[in-house]
Amino acid sequence: MATTAVTPERANYLNAEYGVKSWLLTVDHKRIALLYLLSVTLFFFLGGFFALLIRLELLTPAGDLMQADTYNKVFTMHGIIMVFFFLIPVVPAVLGNFLMPIMIGAKDLAFPRINLLSWYLYVIGGLLILHCMLTGGVDTGWTFYPPFSTSFSNTKVVEAGLAVFVSGFSSILTGLNFIVTVHRMRAPGMTWDRLPLFVWANYATSIVMILGTPVVAITIVLVALERTLHLGIFDPKLGGDPLLFQHLFWFYSHPAVYIMILPSMGVISELITCFSRKRVFGYKFVALSSVAIAVLGFLVWAHHMFVAGMSLYAGLIFSFLSFFVAVPSAIKVFNWTATLYKGSISFTTPMLYAFGFLGLFTMGGLTGLFLAALGVDVHVTDTYFIVAHFHYIMVGGVLMGYLGGMHFWWPKISGRMYPEFWGKLSALIVFLGFNLTFFPQFILGYMGMPRRYWQYPPEFQILNVLSTAGASVLAVGYLLPMIYFVWSMRYGKPAPDNPWNAAGLEWMTSSPPPTYNFDETPVVTWEAYNYEELNKKEEVPVER
Amino acid sequence: MSDSEVAVHNPALRHHFAEVEQQRNASSLGMWLFLVTEVMFFGGMFCAYLVYRTAHFGDFAAASSTLDLKLGTINTAVLILSSLTVVMAVWAAQTGKQKALVMYLLLTIVLGLAFLGVKGVEYAEKFEKHHVPGPTFHFAGAIPGHPDHPADPRHAEMFFSLYFVMTGMHAVHMIIGIGLFAFLAFKASRGAYTPAYFTPIENAGLYWHFVDIIWIYLFPLLYLIDRHK
Amino acid sequence: MSEHISSPRLYVGIWLSLMVLTVVTVVAAQIDLGAFNTIVALTIASLKAVLVVLFFMHVKYAHERMIKPVIAAALFFLFLLLALSMADFATRLWI
Missing domain, CATH: 1.20.5 (Single alpha-helices involved in coiled-coils or other helix-helix interfaces)
Structure with a gap:
C-alpha cells in the first residue's frame, strides 16, 4: 500500500478509495458494515415512525387518528420492518460485520463477495417492502397467520412475504459467512478459548440464522403458493391445519429472538469487562451459554401457541422446555454482575447503556418466565403484557446493546470521538423514555387490554397516555445519537487507537483501521480480556 | 502487501487467505453450511408432509397410487445416473482431464433435462386427470385395500398440493443446477479448472448430489405409499 | 496437500448399488409388510443417501x-x- 507523504492522514479503509462506486462495489467488510449501518438506520426510523403512529392512535380511547384497517397495516409495517429489516440484521450486520474479522485477526470475512451480496439482498428485500408499503400495505401482522393471510386478507401479502423471503437469504448468507470465518480465518494463536465473547455470540447467532431462516422461508413460500395457486397446505377447508403454519413459523421466529439478542449480549460482555477493568467472570460459561441459548432456543417455539388450539400435552412439554432457556440467559446476567464485583467501574456512555441493558433485559427475561408458565400465559397472552415483554427484550435489550456498542466502537469505526456529555444524556433519556413507554404496558396487559386493537375502553387511557409520552421521549433519545454521531464525523476529536485502553485485537490496529485491518497478521499470545496485565501498564491514552 | 510473495503465487488464491488449503477448506465448509440451510428449507415441507400423511394416511395412499410408478422409477434412475456423471466430472477435474470434464458436465445437463422432461409428462397427466389442486380439482378413488371406502377428495387435494410443492421445489433446484453446470461447462471448455483449482466444480457437484438425495427421499414418500394393496 | 482421489471403479460400484437399492425399494413396496413398508422404504432411502454422502460427496475422505x-x-x-x-x-x- 503506497502511502505518499502528501496525505497527512494515515491510509485507512475510509480514505482508501472515494466515490459512490467504491462503496457500492466494495468487498471490504468494514465498508459493507457502513452500508448496513446506513440502510438499517433508515429502516429503524421508518419502523419508529410507524411506532409513533401507533402510539398517537392509542393516545385516546376512540379510533380517531385512523380506522381499524389502517391501524392493522400500520402495526404490521412496524412489526415487519422492525423485526426483519432492523432487529435481525442490526448488530450482526453492522457491528458484527465490522468487528468479527478484526477481532480474530483476519483480513476480511471468508467470503467478501457473498458479504456484499447479503447487503444487496437486504436492500432488494427492503425496496420490496417499501414498494408494498407505498402501494397498499399489508394487514396480517408480521406473523402472516393463515387462514387470514392465505384466504381472507385482501392486502399485499405475497409481496410482503417475498420481501421477508429475500431479506431472509441475506441473513442466511451473513450467518454462513460468519461461521466459516470463525472456523477458518482466525489469526495464529487465536484459539477458541481466546475468542472475544462478541465473536462467540455472533457465532451462536449465525447457527440460528442458518438453521432457522430456511424454515420460515419455505413457510412463507407455502403461504404465497396457497394464496396465489390455491394449493391446500394450511387450509382448514381441505382438512389442513393453520397451526402447522404456526409451528413452522415459530420454529424460526422464536429462535429469531436470539438472533436479535445474542449479538447484543456479546456487546455487553465486551463493555462490562472493559469498563470494570476486569477479566470477565467465568469466560467459558459466558461463551458456551451463547451456544446453549442458540440450541435451546429451538426447543421452545410452541410457547407462542398455548392458546392456539395445540394439544395440551405439547403445551406442557413446551412450557417445561421454555424454562430451560432461562438458565444460560441467567448465567450471563450473573456472570456480568460478578464481573462488576470489585471492578473499577467507570461510567462512560457505553457502560451506561450496558447498565440499561442489564436492567431492561432482566425485566424482559423474568416476565418471559411468567409467560413460559402455561397457566399465566393463558391469562395474559395476546395482551399488552406480551407486547411489553418482548419490547423489553427486543428494544430494551437489543437496542441498548447496539447503542452501547456503537458508542464503544465509534472511535474505531469513524476515527472520531463522540461528545461524551451528549452520549450520557442520550443514554439516560433512552432508559427513562423506554421504561415510561413500556412499563405501563405491563400493567395494561395485566388488566386485560388486548394487543392489535385501534381503540380501547376509556379506563385504560391514563396508562396509554403515559406510554405515548414515553414514546416521544424515546424518540428524542434515539435521534440524539444520530445527530451527534454525524456531527462527530466532522467535528469530533480525532480518536486514538485505543481510547478505552481496552483489550482485544480491534484496539491494536489504527482508528480507523487500514483496508486489510492489520499491517501485519497479528500473533496472539495472550488470553482474552487480560485487563489485569493492561491495568499494570495503565497509561493515559496517547493522543495522536 | 509484500508478505504474501514468499509462497509460490497461485492465481486462484484470494488476498485475504493465507494459503490455498485454508481457502479450499473455507469454501468447502461454506458449501456444506449452505446445504444445511437447504436441508432445513426442504425440512419445512417434509414436516408438513409428515403431519398430513399421519393424519390422512388412507387418503394419501389413494392419491399416491394414481402416480405413475414407472415414470417415477425411471426418473430416479436418471437422476442417480446424473449423480454418477457429476462425480466423474469432479474426478476428471481432479485428474486434469479437461475434455472428459466438459463431456461429463454436458452429460449431466442432458440427464437433468431428461428428468425434467419426464416430470413434465407427469405434470401434464395431472392436468388431464384434474389432479391439480384448485377449483377444477377432482378426485374419485378408493382407499387402497378398502374398495368400497372412497377417499376424501379434500385430503387427496392436500396430497397433490404437497406433491406439486415438493417436486416443484425440487425441479426449481434442478433448473438452477442445470444452469450452473452450463456455466461451468462453458468455463471448463476454456480451461478455467485445473487440478490445482476446481472448487466450483466440486461445490456444484455437492449441490447436485444434495438435490439427488432429496429425490431419493421424495420417491418412496410420494410414489410408494401402500402400493401393495 | 495430499488429497484423496477415488477411482472411477468405486464410483461405478456405488452407482450400481444405488440402482439395485432403487429396484429393491420398488419391489419391497409391492409386498405387504404392514407398518414395515414405510420403515423399509425410508431405511433404503437413507442407505442410498449415506452412500451418496460418503462416496459421491467425498465425506469419507474429506480434509x-x-x-x-x-x-x-x-x-x-x-x-x-x-x-x-x-x-x-x-x-x-x-x-
Missing part, C-alpha cells in the same frame, strides 16, 4: 474436518423440527 459435525447438526435440528411438531399433532384429536 475439512467440520463437515461431519455440520451434517450431524443439520440432521439433529431437522429431527427437532419434525419431532417437536409431531409432539403436538400426535397427541391431538383431529376433526
Whole structure:
C-alpha cells in the first residue's frame, strides 16, 4: 500500500478509495458494515415512525387518528420492518460485520463477495417492502397467520412475504459467512478459548440464522403458493391445519429472538469487562451459554401457541422446555454482575447503556418466565403484557446493546470521538423514555387490554397516555445519537487507537483501521480480556 | 502487501487467505453450511408432509397410487445416473482431464433435462386427470385395500398440493443446477479448472448430489405409499 | 496437500448399488409388510443417501474436518423440527 507523504492522514479503509462506486462495489467488510449501518438506520426510523403512529392512535380511547384497517397495516409495517429489516440484521450486520474479522485477526470475512451480496439482498428485500408499503400495505401482522393471510386478507401479502423471503437469504448468507470465518480465518494463536465473547455470540447467532431462516422461508413460500395457486397446505377447508403454519413459523421466529439478542449480549460482555477493568467472570460459561441459548432456543417455539388450539400435552412439554432457556440467559446476567464485583467501574456512555441493558433485559427475561408458565400465559397472552415483554427484550435489550456498542466502537469505526456529555444524556433519556413507554404496558396487559386493537375502553387511557409520552421521549433519545454521531464525523476529536485502553485485537490496529485491518497478521499470545496485565501498564491514552 | 510473495503465487488464491488449503477448506465448509440451510428449507415441507400423511394416511395412499410408478422409477434412475456423471466430472477435474470434464458436465445437463422432461409428462397427466389442486380439482378413488371406502377428495387435494410443492421445489433446484453446470461447462471448455483449482466444480457437484438425495427421499414418500394393496 | 482421489471403479460400484437399492425399494413396496413398508422404504432411502454422502460427496475422505459435525447438526435440528411438531399433532384429536 503506497502511502505518499502528501496525505497527512494515515491510509485507512475510509480514505482508501472515494466515490459512490467504491462503496457500492466494495468487498471490504468494514465498508459493507457502513452500508448496513446506513440502510438499517433508515429502516429503524421508518419502523419508529410507524411506532409513533401507533402510539398517537392509542393516545385516546376512540379510533380517531385512523380506522381499524389502517391501524392493522400500520402495526404490521412496524412489526415487519422492525423485526426483519432492523432487529435481525442490526448488530450482526453492522457491528458484527465490522468487528468479527478484526477481532480474530483476519483480513476480511471468508467470503467478501457473498458479504456484499447479503447487503444487496437486504436492500432488494427492503425496496420490496417499501414498494408494498407505498402501494397498499399489508394487514396480517408480521406473523402472516393463515387462514387470514392465505384466504381472507385482501392486502399485499405475497409481496410482503417475498420481501421477508429475500431479506431472509441475506441473513442466511451473513450467518454462513460468519461461521466459516470463525472456523477458518482466525489469526495464529487465536484459539477458541481466546475468542472475544462478541465473536462467540455472533457465532451462536449465525447457527440460528442458518438453521432457522430456511424454515420460515419455505413457510412463507407455502403461504404465497396457497394464496396465489390455491394449493391446500394450511387450509382448514381441505382438512389442513393453520397451526402447522404456526409451528413452522415459530420454529424460526422464536429462535429469531436470539438472533436479535445474542449479538447484543456479546456487546455487553465486551463493555462490562472493559469498563470494570476486569477479566470477565467465568469466560467459558459466558461463551458456551451463547451456544446453549442458540440450541435451546429451538426447543421452545410452541410457547407462542398455548392458546392456539395445540394439544395440551405439547403445551406442557413446551412450557417445561421454555424454562430451560432461562438458565444460560441467567448465567450471563450473573456472570456480568460478578464481573462488576470489585471492578473499577467507570461510567462512560457505553457502560451506561450496558447498565440499561442489564436492567431492561432482566425485566424482559423474568416476565418471559411468567409467560413460559402455561397457566399465566393463558391469562395474559395476546395482551399488552406480551407486547411489553418482548419490547423489553427486543428494544430494551437489543437496542441498548447496539447503542452501547456503537458508542464503544465509534472511535474505531469513524476515527472520531463522540461528545461524551451528549452520549450520557442520550443514554439516560433512552432508559427513562423506554421504561415510561413500556412499563405501563405491563400493567395494561395485566388488566386485560388486548394487543392489535385501534381503540380501547376509556379506563385504560391514563396508562396509554403515559406510554405515548414515553414514546416521544424515546424518540428524542434515539435521534440524539444520530445527530451527534454525524456531527462527530466532522467535528469530533480525532480518536486514538485505543481510547478505552481496552483489550482485544480491534484496539491494536489504527482508528480507523487500514483496508486489510492489520499491517501485519497479528500473533496472539495472550488470553482474552487480560485487563489485569493492561491495568499494570495503565497509561493515559496517547493522543495522536 | 509484500508478505504474501514468499509462497509460490497461485492465481486462484484470494488476498485475504493465507494459503490455498485454508481457502479450499473455507469454501468447502461454506458449501456444506449452505446445504444445511437447504436441508432445513426442504425440512419445512417434509414436516408438513409428515403431519398430513399421519393424519390422512388412507387418503394419501389413494392419491399416491394414481402416480405413475414407472415414470417415477425411471426418473430416479436418471437422476442417480446424473449423480454418477457429476462425480466423474469432479474426478476428471481432479485428474486434469479437461475434455472428459466438459463431456461429463454436458452429460449431466442432458440427464437433468431428461428428468425434467419426464416430470413434465407427469405434470401434464395431472392436468388431464384434474389432479391439480384448485377449483377444477377432482378426485374419485378408493382407499387402497378398502374398495368400497372412497377417499376424501379434500385430503387427496392436500396430497397433490404437497406433491406439486415438493417436486416443484425440487425441479426449481434442478433448473438452477442445470444452469450452473452450463456455466461451468462453458468455463471448463476454456480451461478455467485445473487440478490445482476446481472448487466450483466440486461445490456444484455437492449441490447436485444434495438435490439427488432429496429425490431419493421424495420417491418412496410420494410414489410408494401402500402400493401393495 | 495430499488429497484423496477415488477411482472411477468405486464410483461405478456405488452407482450400481444405488440402482439395485432403487429396484429393491420398488419391489419391497409391492409386498405387504404392514407398518414395515414405510420403515423399509425410508431405511433404503437413507442407505442410498449415506452412500451418496460418503462416496459421491467425498465425506469419507474429506480434509475439512467440520463437515461431519455440520451434517450431524443439520440432521439433529431437522429431527427437532419434525419431532417437536409431531409432539403436538400426535397427541391431538383431529376433526
